[in-house]
Each structure stands twice: as structure tokens, then as C-alpha cells.
Amino acid sequence: MPRDEKGVYRLIKSVEPESSGPLALSVRNLTVALPKGMDRIHAVENISFDLERSKILCIIGESGSGKSVSANAIMGLLPKALRVTSGTIELDGIDVTDIPPAKLRDLRGRVVSMIFQDPLSALNPLMTVGAQVEEVMAAHNVGSPQSRRDRALALLTEVGLPDPEVMYHQYPFRLSGGQRQRVMIAMALALEPTILIADEPTTALDVTTQAQILELIREIQRRKGMSVMFITHDFGVVAQIADDVVVMEKGHIVERGTAQDVLESPKHPYTRQLIAAIPRLRYEDRDTPEATSETSRLLQVEGLMKTYRTARGLFQRQRVVKAVNDVSFELAHGRTLGIVGESGSGKSSLGRVLIKLLDNDGGAILFEGRDIAALSEREFRPLRAQVQMIFQDPFASLNPRATIGHSLTVGPIAHGMSRDAARTDAMALLEHVGLDPGAYDRYPHEFSGGQRQRVGIARALMFKPKLLIADEAVSALDVSIQAQILQLLDQIQRETGVAMIFITHDLRVASQICDEIAVMQKGRIVEHGPPSHIFMAPQADYTRELVAAIPGRRAGQAEAAQTGAKQ
Amino acid sequence: MTAVAANPGQGRWWRNRAVRRFANHRLALLGFTMISLLTITCFIGPYFLPHDPLYIDLSVRFTPPLVDGYYFGTDPLGRDIAARLLMAGSVSLLVAFSAMLMSIMLGTLVGLIAGYRGGWVGAVLMRTVDGFLAFPSIFLLLALAAALKPTPMMVTIIIAITGWMEVARIVEAEVRSLREREFVQAGRMLGLSGAHIMFREILPNAMGPIIVAATLTVARAILLEAYISFLGYGIQPPLPSWGNMLGGAQQYLASAPWLAIIPGLAITIAVTSFNFVGDGLRDALDVRDDRL
Numbered sequence: 001m002p003r004d005e006k007g008v009y010r011l012i013k014s015v016e017p018e019s020s021g022p023l024a025l026s027v028r029n030l031t032v033a034l035p036k037g038m039d040r041i042h043a044v045e046n047i048s049f050d051l052e053r054s055k056i057l058c059i060i061g062e063s064g065s066g067k068s069v070s071a072n073a074i075m076g077l078l079p080k081a082l083r084v085t086s087g088t089i090e091l092d093g094i095d096v097t098d099i100p101p102a103k104l105r106d107l108r109g110r111v112v113s114m115i116f117q118d119p120l121s122a123l124n125p126l127m128t129v130g131a132q133v134e135e136v137m138a139a140h141n142v143g144s145p146q147s148r149r150d151r152a153l154a155l156l157t158e159v160g161l162p163d164p165e166v167m168y169h170q171y172p173f174r175l176s177g178g179q180r181q182r183v184m185i186a187m188a189l190a191l192e193p194t195i196l197i198a199d200e201p202t203t204a205l206d207v208t209t210q211a212q213i214l215e216l217i218r219e220i221q222r223r224k225g226m227s228v229m230f231i232t233h234d235f236g237v238v239a240q241i242a243d244d245v246v247v248m249e250k251g252h253i254v255e256r257g258t259a260q261d262v263l264e265s266p267k268h269p270y271t272r273q274l275i276a277a278i279p280r281l282r283y284e285d286r287d288t289p290e291a292t293s294e295t296s297r298l299l300q301v302e303g304l305m306k307t308y309r310t311a312r313g314l315f316q317r318q319r320v321v322k323a324v325n326d327v328s329f330e331l332a333h334g335r336t337l338g339i340v341g342e343s344g345s346g347k348s349s350l351g352r353v354l355i356k357l358l359d360n361d362g363g364a365i366l367f368e369g370r371d372i373a374a375l376s377e378r379e380f381r382p383l384r385a386q387v388q389m390i391f392q393d394p395f396a397s398l399n400p401r402a403t404i405g406h407s408l409t410v411g412p413i414a415h416g417m418s419r420d421a422a423r424t425d426a427m428a429l430l431e432h433v434g435l436d437p438g439a440y441d442r443y444p445h446e447f448s449g450g451q452r453q454r455v456g457i458a459r460a461l462m463f464k465p466k467l468l469i470a471d472e473a474v475s476a477l478d479v480s481i482q483a484q485i486l487q488l489l490d491q492i493q494r495e496t497g498v499a500m501i502f503i504t505h506d507l508r509v510a511s512q513i514c515d516e517i518a519v520m521q522k523g524r525i526v527e528h529g530p531p532s533h534i535f536m537a538p539q540a541d542y543t544r545e546l547v548a549a550i551p552g553r554r555a556g557q558a559e560a561a562q563t564g565a566k567q
Numbered sequence: 568m569t570a571v572a573a574n575p576g577q578g579r580w581w582r583n584r585a586v587r588r589f590a591n592h593r594l595a596l597l598g599f600t601m602i603s604l605l606t607i608t609c610f611i612g613p614y615f616l617p618h619d620p621l622y623i624d625l626s627v628r629f630t631p632p633l634v635d636g637y638y639f640g641t642d643p644l645g646r647d648i649a650a651r652l653l654m655a656g657s658v659s660l661l662v663a664f665s666a667m668l669m670s671i672m673l674g675t676l677v678g679l680i681a682g683y684r685g686g687w688v689g690a691v692l693m694r695t696v697d698g699f700l701a702f703p704s705i706f707l708l709l710a711l712a713a714a715l716k717p718t719p720m721m722v723t724i725i726i727a728i729t730g731w732m733e734v735a736r737i738v739e740a741e742v743r744s745l746r747e748r749e750f751v752q753a754g755r756m757l758g759l760s761g762a763h764i765m766f767r768e769i770l771p772n773a774m775g776p777i778i779v780a781a782t783l784t785v786a787r788a789i790l791l792e793a794y795i796s797f798l799g800y801g802i803q804p805p806l807p808s809w810g811n812m813l814g815g816a817q818q819y820l821a822s823a824p825w826l827a828i829i830p831g832l833a834i835t836i837a838v839t840s841f842n843f844v845g846d847g848l849r850d851a852l853d854v855r856d857d858r859l
Contacts (some may be wrong), residue, residue, distance in 0.1 A: 357752055384758035397749035401771040407750075411757030411765070459753065 001441040010337040013413035016471055023090070023373055024195050024227035025074065025112075030087035032069055032078065042527060043082060044251045051195065051244075054225040056218070056240045058259070060274070061248035063449070064480035067231045070248075071199050074229075075114050076104045087467035097477035101135040109474070123172040129183050130168035136190040177343075178209035191222075196221070197229045202237065206342035206505065211549040219444040232480065233442050235278045236550070239263055247271045279397070279508035281550065285530045286336070286342040286515050297501050298368060299354075299467060305362035306353050306523075307348070323349035325523035326363070334374065334497040338514030338531075340497040340507055340546070346523040347503045351471045354501065356380055367467070379499075385415055388460035392472035394452035398444040404430070405440040408459050424461075430460040433488060446470050457488065461496075469501045474509060486512050507550055511535060519543045579624020598840035605837055609656035618647035620654040621805055625758040629823050639829050641818065648812075653831060655807035660837070662723050662802070665786035668692045669727035669825060670788075671781050674734025681735070682742025683765050704729040706835070708791060712800035726791045734780045741773045775852035776785050779845055786841035793834050809834050 019483055049555040051057045057333065061067045062104050072078050076096060077301070089096050092111050096104055099194040104238055116122040124132055133152040137143055145152060157165035159182040181201060188196055196548050198217065202210040218241055221228050223271045230241060241258040247268065255268040266272045306324035323346040341347045352358040354365060356372065365373040367387065372380060391397035398407055408429070409422035417425075427437040431456040444452055453473065460468055470489065474482040490513055493500060504510050509515055519527040519534065528537035536542045576612025589595055613620065617636055624645040632640040632648075639648040681692035711725045746749060746769070754764045789809075795801035804811055807828045816826035 006765075113766060352752075355756060359757055381758045384756065389753070389756050391749040391753060397753050399768050399772070402768070407753075410754075410759065410763075412759065414759050456753075459757075460659040463757075552623055 019373060022052055023050050024053045024092060025229065028088045030073060030089060031099055032073055033083050033085045035081045036548050040251065042251050046050055046132045047253050047255065049246050049253065050453050051225055051227050051229050055243040056221060056228040056230055057244045058230045058242035059246045059248060060230060060232055060238055062233055065248040067248050068199055068250040071197050092362050100163040110194055111141055112195040112197060113193040114197040114199065115184045115188050118204050119177060119184045120172065121198045122279045122357045125179060129170050129172065133187050133190055136187050139218060140191060142191060155189055159186045160325055177205050178213060181213050182207060196229045208545055208549040218496045235275055257540055274479060277483040279482065279512055281508050281535055282511040285532050289316055298333050299332055300366040301361035304353060304360055306349050306358060307361045324353060324492055329449055329518055333499055334513045336500040336502055336513055338509045338510035338517040339501060339503045339520055340517060341520035342505055345520040348471055351469050351503045356470055362447055375411050383462035386468045388463060388465040390456050390460050390470040390473040393476055394449045394456055397456050398452055400444055403441055404455050408421050408462055412462050425462060429461055434456045450477055453477060453485055465498060467499050471503045487511060507546060568851040583853050585851045590713035592850055594843040598843030601836055601840040602720050602844065603658065606660060607659060609653050612653040613650055616650045620646060620650035621809060622646060626674050627681040630826050641827050642826060648829060651807040651812060652833060655812055656833060658719060658802060658806060658808045659792055661791055662719055662792050664783050665723045666730065667784045670731035670784055674731035674847050675777060678738025679742055679765050679770060682739040696735045699732045707829065709793055709800060712795050717800055717803055719810055720800055722792060726788050730784055730787060737776050737780050738773060738830055741776050742769055745769050745772055749841035779849045782841055782845035782848055786838045789834065789837050793798065814836055
């Protein structure tokens with residue numbers, strides 16, 4: 001792939017002469033110790049890798065693999081509890097493992113800089129965007145106030161923010177997630193660093209925004225000849241952006257190589273497992289029995305509305321947001337309807353209105369022919385057993401102060417089941433969802449995210465519901481766990497004939513499990529149909545945009561990495 | 568950070584961690600030791616002292632400390648100050664603890680309902696809290712104490728009435744954020760009643776701040792009791808309390824300073840100890856702080 005020569009587009013001359021050598025970053029035998037009482041002794045153990053000049057190195061691994069710790073060790077930003085016990089980190093030829101803090105601070109921003117996962121918490125909410133970009137330069141005594149201002153404007157233009165003059169004076173809360181991430185990138189680029197470390201910079205963003213940010217990073221990297229270390233958990237992203245890949249598992253590097261080699265012919269079983277677990281778009285429809293007769297209709301939603309109103313202040317106009325705007329659909333027994341959309345599309349509000357955690361403002365929800373939208377909380381309570389939900393965050397959806405057993409049985413007991421019967425059922429269900437029945441007496445914090453999500457599923461199944469609403473049920477999980485949970489849900493549906501509404505932002509996941517898909521945008525359903533239609537022949541512009549933005553759509557194919565890079 | 572995961576199967580780590588953090592807090596540990604010692608001596612000590620706290624012996628008036636087996640000397644009526652101090656301590660601590668329990672219960676109940684229900688119920692309850700806070704508490708305290716018959720029970724209730732609002736505010740804020748957590752939504756999804764969700768699901772998760780508030784409320788209650796007893800509206804002689812011992816010592820400040828110094832020190836030690844413990848608990852129970 002042709003690359004621009006290094007230094008051609010540099011706007012500021014570097015203060016120090018650059019050290020030569022082919023490696024921008026070299027990590028040798030790095031070991032970082034974890035505090036006592038954690039599940040292993042080292043966060044990363046004896047890892048070595050190199051970042052070549054003007055290349056993008058992707059470090060991929062699941063949560064707990066030590067990839068973020070490596071990045072923070074390089075930046076010298078490890079939390080106090082973690083310590084580098086051995087090894088060297090050479091940034092541009094300078095060993096940073098034991099240099100004085102003042103020296104390290106000078107290197108940060110100038111030689112190496114970092115973009116974080118959550119752009120909202122990484123930006124100072126009380127400073128304008130322009131001031132924050134300038135601050136980076138001021139901290140390193142670069143330029144005069146006037147030149148810093150010009151430079152900040154140039155940077156904001158460079159990262160593709162619309163109307164940089166206006167943007168310059170904005171506060172972060174006025175910007176969208178993607179725009180904030182662009183500001184972060186502008187800050188990281190302010191001093192023309194040799195190395196850019198990006199720690200999951202697109203994970204918190206919607207797919208369409210993710211695609212844009214990836215493209216921006218790729219483009220800037222190529223234009224400036226920067227070296228980028230890109231941390232991710234998503235092989236789709238790797239396929240799109242990486243030159244080289246390092247695969248990490250539990251603090252060790254298990255495989256490394258060029259992106260093409262690793263994606264096409266993974267050697268290590270863990271890599272193979274990861275690649276196999278990538279949710280892929282499935283273009284053919286699911287083979288569940290077609291809903292035929294009128295009698296099998298379970299749920300019928302007609303013209304459903306949910307409006308949020310902000311309180312009317314003394315000087316403010318009331319703001320009205322139509323989160324769910326005239327939504328209608330039907331669902332039959334044993335079928336799955338996927339509801340996809342980006343953040344703010346109203347899909348979660350829809351889920352919560354359906355289960356009456358939120359009240360609707362109009363329309364009807366006919367559950368087995370009865371309008372549950374009109375029922376009061378008290379009237380609906382006996383029916384709650386029929387409609388259950390699986391929540392997004394397995395860490396927040398279980399009461400941390402209650403045992404798993406309590407969480408599972410409290411509902412049925414409140415509905416009049418005997419304690420013993422509930423216990424027997426709970427034990428059986430725990431086993432069914434793939435957990436040890438011994439989990440019954442333990443607390444949520446003793447389990448991993450995937451295990452907790454299994455508990456969440458078991459809880460929803462305790463009542464043998466007719467309708468299950470899964471709200472981003474696999475979004476917080478690692479890909480390999482994601483695949484297992486999807487399989488479990490599929491298996492449960494085939495066994496019990498429960499109908500499911502599967503809410504997700506990930507089209508790939510939706511294509512795996514749904515019989516029908518409804519695409520939501522700004523509270524409305526813009527397209528509705530079987531996955532084959534949605535993905536093969538999307539009608540609405542928005543759907544087309546969504547489908548096009550799916551990262552690494554053809555991950556694993558040789559052309560993918562190439563075309564992805566050329567685009 | 569993605570790489571730091573809790574050890575599975577390590578038992579109740581939050582307990583261990585909280586205990587460990589508390590143990591690392593030196594002042595808190597000191598406070599805890601002082602409180603334990605104080606409580607034990609106040610309730611068991613009198614049985615080991617040679618003199619009765621109420622026994623009047625005018626022949627030994629104003630005996631200075633450490634003379635004739637009077638460890639802390641005697642008062643103007645020749646009563647043993649050591650015995651009186653310990654008895655007063657048991658009265659003061661009992662009043663303070665009972666007042667704390669009452670204000671915690673009332674405050675938690677109000678805060679829980681206001682936080683969980685929200686809407687107009689919450690508004691009415693919290694504006695009531697604001698109303699109570701609007702009274703200058705010392706005047707309220709004195710007015711009530713002057714109007715009512717000052718038995719220890721009454722003093723306790725009066726102190727509780729002026730102290731529950733802070734607790735209600737803390738609990739309300741905590742519950743309002745817990746209410747939005749998914750496990751509470753899950754409770755609603757399971758069809759649990761509001762009371763069940765409030766008391767069985769939310770309350771255990773709000774215990775940290777409540778415990779901290781409880782400790783600080785005890786310290787405050789000890790001070791308030793001393794306050795009103797000092798002014799003569801609280802615990803009435805001959806029953807001693809730290810406050811009325813101080814009050815009785817006023818006129819002899821020049822001739823017999825130990826009369827004031829000794830109960831004064833007792834109050835200071837008790838109040839600072841409870842405050843230290845409160846600070847230590849706050850640090851230990853604060854999950855947002857990720858120091859290990």
C-alpha cells in the first residue's frame with residue numbers, strides 16, 4: 001500500500017530531532033503486577049511487541065486480557081494499584097519505564113498521545129472545545145496564543161468537524177458522541193505526536209459514526225505517517241484498519257502477525273475461536289415455523305406513542321421528544337422480532353413501554369387480544385408473569401446485595417409460589433442456562449458478565465413467560481460470550497415456544513436470531529421485514545446506511561482488509 | 568479499565584474490602600477503640616467503683632482528683648465524680664443512641680418513600696423536610712424542652728425530631744439514583760410490590776450512607792443532649808448527664824476546675840470518636856473510590 005512520506009504534511013516542526021530507527025514503539029518483556037486478591041498475579045506477563053513506523057497495530061482481546069493495561073503502561077497512566085515489575089517500553093528510542101515524571105509528561109502529547117473510549121468523560125465539561133485543544137499546546141509551551149488559536153482551528157477542520165469557527169466556542173455537551181471523539185482526536189494530534197494510542201475509540205459510538213471515525217483515523221494516519229496502536233475487541237474493526245495484529249488473552253500474547261495472515265489463517269486456537277465468534281450477517285432467514293393462523297397471534301401493537309417532556313422552566317420552552325412515534329407491529333408465538341436502531345432511536349423506550357415499565361401516551365398493546373396499555377399497575381401485576389425482560393447490563397440488573405437464589409425466586413414467591421417449589425425450579429433453570437446449581441447461594445459479584453447474563457435469562461424464565469423482551473441483552477458481553485448467549489436464547493425459544501422481542505443496535509446480532517426485523521429511526525419504524533429483505537435489498541435510505549456501516553462486513557476475506565483500507 | 572476483574576469465589580469481597588479499608592484508617596480505628604472503651608466502662612464500670620453516684624457526703628466536698636480513692640475528686644455535695652461521670656455517660660450514650668435510632672428510622676422511611684415514589688408524594692415529603700430544616704434547631708430544641716416535661720425519654724424524642732431531616736435527604740438522594748438501576752426495574756418486571764422493592768431490594772443497597780449518617784447522628788445527639796442539659800432543660804438532677812454536670816460546674820470554675828474539665832473531656836472524646844468513625848466508615852463504604 002503506498003504511503004505518504006513521513007513529515008511532508010507536518011505543520012509544526014518537532015522540538016527535538018527525531019530519533020531514527022524503524023520502530024516507533026517497542027515493548028520488551030513487559031510485566032505488570034496486579035494487586036493481591038485478584039484472579040491472577042499479573043495484568044500482563046512478559047509481553048513484547050513492536051509498532052513499526054507509519055503502521056497501524058491492532059491489539060485485540062476480550063475484557064480482562066490486559067490490552068488497556070498495556071496502553072496505560074505505555075502512557076505512564078497506570079492506576080496506583082498496578083505496577084510495572086519488569087520489562088522496558090521504548091518510545092521513539094527512549095525508555096519510559098523509569099524516567100522522571102516531568103520528562104514523561106513532556107513526552108506525553110508530544111511524542112505519544114491517546115484517545116479514550118468515552119469521549120464525554122475524557123473532555124472537560126466546563127471548557128470550550130477550542131480551549132481544550134489549545135491547552136494541550138500551552139501545556140507544552142508551543143506557539144503563541146494567536147498561533148495556538150489558528151492551529152486549533154486548523155485541527156478542528158482537519159478532523160472533519162463542521163463549521164470549525166463555531167465549533168471552537170462550543171462546550172462538549174452540545175456535541176454528539178462522534179463529534180466529541182473527533183475533538184479528542186484533534187487534541188491528540190495537536191502536537192503532531194509520532195505515536196497515537198487509541199483505546200477502543202469507537203466502542204461507545206453508533207455503527208455509522210464508528211465507520212466515520214475509523215475512516216478518519218486511517219486517513220490521518222496515512223496523511224501524517226503516524227504510527228497508531230489501536231486497541232479493540234472487535235475483529236470487524238481489525239479487518240478495516242489494521243496492518244499488524246497482536247492477539248492477547250489473559251495477559252499473554254497468543255498470536256501476532258499481519259492483519260491478513262491473522263484474519264485468514266489464524267494459528268492459535270484462541271484466535272480461531274475469536275474469529276469464529278464474530279457475529280456475521282446472516283442473509284438467509286431463520287427456519288422457525290411460519291406464523292400462519294390468526295390464533296397464533298400473541299402481541300399486536302397499534303399506533304403506540306411515548307413522549308418525553310422536559311419540565312417547563314421559567315425561561316425555557318418545554319421540549320417534547322417523541323421517543324416512540326406511532327409504532328405498530330405484530331408478533332406470533334415462538335417468533336422473534338428484532339428491533340434495531342442507533343442510540344436515541346427510541347428502541348429501548350419501546351421495550352420499556354411494552355413491558356409497562358414506562359407508561360404509553362397513546363395507542364394500544366394487545367396481548368392475547370387484551371389491551372394491556374390501558375391497565376393500571378395493580379391490574380397488570382398478575383399479567384407481569386407472562387411478559388418478562390432480559391436487561392442490558394448484567395452488572396446492574398442483579399441486586400448486588402441479594403443471592404442469585406433470592407433474585408430468581410423472589411418474583412414467583414411474590415406471585416404465590418411456595419418457597420420449595422421456587423427453589424427447585426430455580427435450581428433446574430440454573431442448570432438449564434448452563435450454570436452450576438451451586439450458584440444459587442452465591443452473590444452476583446462472584447460471576448463474570450456472561451454468567452450474570454445467564455442468571456438474568458434464568459430469572460426471566462422462572463415464570464415460563466409467553467413473551468420475552470431482550471433489551472441489548474448481549475451488547476455488554478465479549479463476542480465469544482455473545483455467541484453462547486445467542487445460542488442459548490435460540491435453544492430456549494425452540495424448546496418453550498416463547499416469543500421474543502430482541503432489541504439491539506448491532507445488525508449482525510439481529511441477523512443471527514430474528515425472524516423479522518424492524519428498523520427504528522427517531523421513534524418511527526422506517527423499515528420492517530425478514531432479515532433477507534433488510535440486508536439484501538434494504539428499501540429505506542437509513543437502513544442502507546446502517547447496513548453499509550457494519551464493520552468488517554466481509555471479515556475474514558482477503559479483500560476485506562484491502563478494500564476496507566482503500567476506501 | 569477492562570483488565571481488572573474481581574476474583575470469583577472469594578467470598579464477600581465488599582465486606583472484606585470495607586473492613587480492610589476501615590482498619591487502614593488510623594483515626595477511625597482510634598475512634599472505634601475509644602467508643603468501645605467508653606461504652607464498656609460507662610455500663611460496667613460503676614459496679615467496680617467504691618462510691619455510689621448519688622450518695623451525698625458533705626464532709627468530702629470538693630476533694631481534688633486522686634485523693635482518698637476519689638479518682639476524679641468529688642462535687643459540691645461530696646458525690647464521687649468518677650461514679651457520676653460513668654453514670655452520666657451511660658445516660659448520655661443511651662439517649663444519644665436512642666435518638667439516633669429514632670431519627671434514622673424516621674429519616675430512612677421518609678427518604679425511601681420520597682425517593683422511590685417521587686412525584687407529588689416525594690415533593691410533599693421533601694418539602695416537609697425542608698420545613699423542619701427551616702426551624703433553627705437549637706431554638707426548636709429549647710422551646711420544646713422548656714414546654715415539655717424533661718424526662719430522658721422526652722429529651723431523646725426532642726433530639727430525634729430535630730435530627731431526622733438530614734438522614735431523609737441523604738436517603739432520598741441515594742434511593743433516587745438506585746431507583747433507576749436495572750435491578751429495580753427487574754423487580755418491577757417480576758411484579759413485586761412497591762413496599763417489597765423499597766425495603767428488600769433498595770434499602771440494603773443504601774445501607775452504606777445510612778450507617779455513616781447514623782454514626783454522625785450519634786455524635787450530634789451527644790452534643791445536643793449536653794447542650795440542653797447544660798442549660799437546665801434536659802436531664803434533671805439528681806440523675807447525672809455530661810451536660811448537667813458541666814452546667815453544675817459553672818460557678819466553681821475557678822475553685823474546682825476539674826468539675827468542668829472532666830465531663831468536658833468526656834464529651835469531647837465521645838464526639839470526636841464518633842466523628843472519626845463516621846469519616847472512616849464513609850471512606851470504607853464508598854464504592855466509587857477505587858483505591859485498594
